[in-house]
Amino acid sequence: MSDIQGTDGRTMRTEYPFVLPRGYVDAQGRVHREGLMRLATARDEIAPQTDPKVQQNPAYLTVQLLARTVTRIGEVPQVTADTIENLFASDLAFLQDLYRRINQEGRTEAQISCPSCAHEFLVDVAGESPGES
Numbered sequence: 001m002s003d004i005q006g007t008d009g010r011t012m013r014t015e016y017p018f019v020l021p022r023g024y025v026d027a028q029g030r031v032h033r034e035g036l037m038r039l040a041t042a043r044d045e046i047a048p049q050t051d052p053k054v055q056q057n058p059a060y061l062t063v064q065l066l067a068r069t070v071t072r073i074g075e076v077p078q079v080t081a082d083t084i085e086n087l088f089a090s091d092l093a094f095l096q097d098l099y100r101r102i103n104q105e106g107r108t109e110a111q112i113s114c115p116s117c118a119h120e121f122l123v124d125v126a127g128e129s130p131g132e133s
Contacts, residue, residue, distance in 0.1 A: 014039050015071070016102050020091045024073050024083065032074020037066075037095070040103045044068045066095050 015038045023033035048054050048064035067081040076083060084092070113120045 016098065018095075018098055020073070020087075021094050022088045022091050024076065024087055024091065026076060030075070032076055035073040035079075036071045037069050037098055037102065038071050040065065040069050040099070062092070062096055065099065066092075069099065070095065 015036050018035050018037060020033045020035065023031040025031055044065060048061055048068070051060070051064055053060045054064060063081050063084045066084045067079060070079045070084070073079055073083065084095075087095070
C-alpha cells in the first residue's frame, strides 16, 4: 500500500488492496486473487480515448482504465489489457466498482444490511490482503 504525505501533514491513500471474487486464471492454470489498484490520474482517463479499440467500442475504455490502474494481480508479472480481458465477468464488475469507489467517492466501503436482522454496517468491498489490517 502506498500513501503520500501532504504539505498539510495529512496523508492520502494512493493504492488499494483487493481480493477478486473468483480470480484471474493464468496460462498455467494458476488462480491469482490478491491485487492492488492505484488512484487514476487525468492521463489515465484521457490517454485511452485515442485508442482505436476504444473509439470503435466505447465499452473497451473500462479495460484500458483498469489495465492502467491495476498494478498487481497475484504473481502476474505485468497487468495488461489482455489480462483484464481474460478476467471472469464477476471480477471485471468488481474492479469496475472498486475503480468508481476509490476515484469518484474516495472510499472502498459500502453500507450493507443483514438480511436476517436488518442491522446496517459498513464493509470494505476491496478486502484486505492477508497480513494487513
